[in-house]
Amino acid sequence: MANNQRYAQVIVDVPTMQVNHPFDYIIPSQWANFVTPGMRVQVPFGVREVLGFVVEVSDESNIDRELKSISAVLDDEPVLTSEMLQLGKELATQLFTFQILCFQTMIPNLLKVDYTKVFVPLPTISWEHQQQFFSSQKEVSWDAANQNQQLATLMQLKSAGEVAVEYRLKDKKKIKKAYWIQPLLDYEELQEVESQLRPQATKQQDLVAVLMDLDGENISAKQLKASFNLSMQTIRSGERKGWLTVFEKEEKRDPYADLVTETVEPKTLFPEQQQAFNRILPDIHTHRHEVFLLQGVTGSGKTEVYLQLIQAARDLDKTALLLVPEIGLTPQMVNQLKGRFGNDVAVLHSQLTAGERFDEWRKLKHGEAHIAVGARSSIFAPLDNLGIIIIDEEHETTYKQNNAPRYHAREVAKWRGNYHQCPVVLGSATPSLETRARAQNGVYERLTLTKRTNHHELPDVQIVDMREEFKHKNYYQFSRKLRDAITETLARHEQVALMLNRRGYANYIQCMDCGHVFQCPNCDVSLTRHNEDKTLKCHYCGHTEALPQFCPECRGHHLQSFGTGTEKVEQEIMELFPEANVVRMDNDTTRRKGSHQKILNKVANHEADILLGTQMIAKGLDFPNITLVGIINADTSLYLPNFRASEQTFQLITQMSGRAGRGDLPGQVFVQTFNPEHYALQFAKAHDYEKFYAYEMRYRKLNHYSPYVFTIRLTVSHFDEKTGLRTAFKIRRLLQEADVPQTRILGPSQSAIARINNQYYFQVLYHYRNRHAIQPILETIKNKAQEWDRDHIHVMMDVEPMSFM
Numbered sequence: 001m002a003n004n005q006r007y008a009q010v011i012v013d014v015p016t017m018q019v020n021h022p023f024d025y026i027i028p029s030q031w032a033n034f035v036t037p038g039m040r041v042q043v044p045f046g047v048r049e050v051l052g053f054v055v056e057v058s059d060e061s062n063i064d065r066e067l068k069s070i071s072a073v074l075d076d077e078p079v080l081t082s083e084m085l086q087l088g089k090e091l092a093t094q095l096f097t098f099q100i101l102c103f104q105t106m107i108p109n110l111l112k113v114d115y116t117k118v119f120v121p122l123p124t125i126s127w128e129h130q131q132q133f134f135s136s137q138k139e140v141s142w143d144a145a146n147q148n149q150q151l152a153t154l155m156q157l158k159s160a161g162e163v164a165v166e167y168r169l170k171d172k173k174k175i176k177k178a179y180w181i182q183p184l185l186d187y188e189e190l191q192e193v194e195s196q197l198r199p200q201a202t203k204q205q206d207l208v209a210v211l212m213d214l215d216g217e218n219i220s221a222k223q224l225k226a227s228f229n230l231s232m233q234t235i236r237s238g239e240r241k242g243w244l245t246v247f248e249k250e251e252k253r254d255p256y257a258d259l260v261t262e263t264v265e266p267k268t269l270f271p272e273q274q275q276a277f278n279r280i281l282p283d284i285h286t287h288r289h290e291v292f293l294l295q296g297v298t299g300s301g302k303t304e305v306y307l308q309l310i311q312a313a314r315d316l317d318k319t320a321l322l323l324v325p326e327i328g329l330t331p332q333m334v335n336q337l338k339g340r341f342g343n344d345v346a347v348l349h350s351q352l353t354a355g356e357r358f359d360e361w362r363k364l365k366h367g368e369a370h371i372a373v374g375a376r377s378s379i380f381a382p383l384d385n386l387g388i389i390i391i392d393e394e395h396e397t398t399y400k401q402n403n404a405p406r407y408h409a410r411e412v413a414k415w416r417g418n419y420h421q422c423p424v425v426l427g428s429a430t431p432s433l434e435t436r437a438r439a440q441n442g443v444y445e446r447l448t449l450t451k452r453t454n455h456h457e458l459p460d461v462q463i464v465d466m467r468e469e470f471k472h473k474n475y476y477q478f479s480r481k482l483r484d485a486i487t488e489t490l491a492r493h494e495q496v497a498l499m500l501n502r503r504g505y506a507n508y509i510q511c512m513d514c515g516h517v518f519q520c521p522n523c524d525v526s527l528t529r530h531n532e533d534k535t536l537k538c539h540y541c542g543h544t545e546a547l548p549q550f551c552p553e554c555r556g557h558h559l560q561s562f563g564t565g566t567e568k569v570e571q572e573i574m575e576l577f578p579e580a581n582v583v584r585m586d587n588d589t590t591r592r593k594g595s596h597q598k599i600l601n602k603v604a605n606h607e608a609d610i611l612l613g614t615q616m617i618a619k620g621l622d623f624p625n626i627t628l629v630g631i632i633n634a635d636t637s638l639y640l641p642n643f644r645a646s647e648q649t650f651q652l653i654t655q656m657s658g659r660a661g662r663g664d665l666p667g668q669v670f671v672q673t674f675n676p677e678h679y680a681l682q683f684a685k686a687h688d689y690e691k692f693y694a695y696e697m698r699y700r701k702l703n704h705y706s707p708y709v710f711t712i713r714l715t716v717s718h719f720d721e722k723t724g725l726r727t728a729f730k731i732r733r734l735l736q737e738a739d740v741p742q743t744r745i746l747g748p749s750q751s752a753i754a755r756i757n758n759q760y761y762f763q764v765l766y767h768y769r770n771r772h773a774i775q776p777i778l779e780t781i782k783n784k785a786q787e788w789d790r791d792h793i794h795v796m797m798d799v800e801p802m803s804f805m
């Protein structure tokens, strides 16, 4: 008889020993026909049980060692498609990382497993110890042992061979179930029941009446409660009497169930919009993969073009994916999408609960929704048959993930676009230099929208020199010009948006007697003052301490806080414009779900005259009555240790300016700065992206920065400064010895923040032109890094880094 043994190739999750090649496992016969690539399984690995992803299934194994078997199957259907398996493999190579990390990133959090450690008794255990630690339990979790102060003793028993430590994995997946009711009696029978009920049994009478109305249809318990105020208790009593049965049904949480959206009809496109649309449309029809840069000034109606392209894809029964930079932007976009496409849209964003996110994901996976909208990680949305991928505000740095796998959503979008043979649209008023340069070279096709849909000019931008204000002893955050403009705008019953640029900004506390600055004990940064809970916090490691009463160095009491928070600006607004209603939008006021929407609703309904916020208000917001925009501090982001500082500042100012004058009324903008001559500000004032681009490209070329060269940042961290530095030098030597043509090595240098959480950071920058040529040496370093990892020396490799902190 033929051997019908089946094998699975599994990528395993072993944190201390990551590898990119799969391990073979036997598929136990009861699952032989069931296990398919893309499923999660639990497999033994050394002493542990670990999570793994099946990447292949076959009838034979080339391994001659004795194989172990899969111990559990965690899914009833694959969670990763073959597209995602392929993409994960590719990403791991491109980013010098591990497939397992890529796979984990692609799936919703609920599908990530927890590992726990447990103590189990061995047959050799003494009776006393069995009683003392386990009594009748089969095992004791590590955490419980720790809490009960039993850890040390149990570890001794482990050395003595009385207990063993085992690793367990816990699947968090939960499918929400709802109770439903199925009526069992027909109308006549119910009439009969009704006639026999006692008059006091009003709830039961109500229930019977509802059952009669239902005419045999099922209804959810939730609805019985909501519409007829019938409790589960009443329902259960009806069940006992044999009137109905209660059953459980899988329910998908709909986070937008309460969102009332008006239907939004498609608009007739303006000529420029139509031209762009016409250029992209044929690609959807003919399955052609091209990348378009849709470069349209703020308020030029890019969104409408997106919506109509999505419609075109849906008309062909294809799916669509729209990425937006952050949640702050999403409410208006979600409203528009929902307004046009209703429940065909699934929204994936970080403020949803893990359960809601999982359900939105499953709607896409099961074809109950065909349009996905969300932030960075939504690029992995489980959509089949993609007809179009759109990235709005493509220049935003949030599209780059800051921890492994350090992917850029734009690059993933292009990969998927190629896989599905569909167009990819990158939209922005201020494209990243990389994207704009590719359009220059003809790699992307550039489509432009040069006019605002309201046929007005872009708002008038004035630059205000804050040095002059100080000279005139104006110590407010508001220049006299901006103050006057706010007063006039409020008098006309128009609205104001004010942005405080928090990028590169710190507020810290200093002792005025001795100059002592309060610093984090673990990091080389100063602590930030938080007024709400009266604490000082470190934004890097989370260290928190109570707001000090006096200086620890000199015991002085004159502690002064420097820097400005939105709270402080808000107080000034209330002092200067007491009659105005202010709403604040920053990290503190938007922590809760739905809070963005609430704040923006206040602006939309003109319950607020002034919207004050951090850069989260700079993008996408479309409020016709906002006619004045003020940027409180334009330049804090100019001097960050990052060659993209000017680009990011230009983008921020242009985007924020773009919020003004979007309706019928003209807009004006005031940009406050200590560097009025800076070219990023001057070109933003002139609304001249193209000139900025040309100027900035010369600077990049001169200094050998992106997009002229590619960059990989290698960062070494260790608790011992010398060891860290020595390793960074080792990396430098390895790169030098490889001697790849057209490369340049910079560093090692201390990272901009030298110490975070008691780890010292050093970086080496590797500039190159040919990706293929550098692959081998970086693979070598990656493998060395695995060895170093055992000595707690961590090496991070970041391809095209966005941040150099």
Ligand SMILES: Nc1ncnc2c1ncn2[C@@H]1O[C@H](COP(=O)(O)OP(=O)(O)OP(=O)(O)O)[C@@H](O)[C@H]1O
Pocket: 267, 268, 269, 270, 273, 296, 297, 298, 299, 300, 301, 302, 303, 304, 428, 429, 453, 454, 619, 620, 621, 622, 658
């Ligand atoms: N064809 C059209 N006819 C009428 N109004 C339109 C049309 N297209 C867009 N609009 C309106 O123009 C306004 C600006 O459009 P939208 O917000 O899409 O601009 P945008 O290009 O995304 O700008 P930003 O880059 O600032 O986000 C919106 O209020 C939108 O409803």
Ligand SMILES: [Zn+2]
Pocket: 511, 512, 513, 514, 515, 516, 551, 552, 553, 554, 555, 556
């Ligand atoms: Zn002091």
Ligand SMILES: [Zn+2]
Pocket: 520, 521, 522, 523, 538, 539, 540, 541, 542, 543, 756, 757
């Ligand atoms: Zn810290």
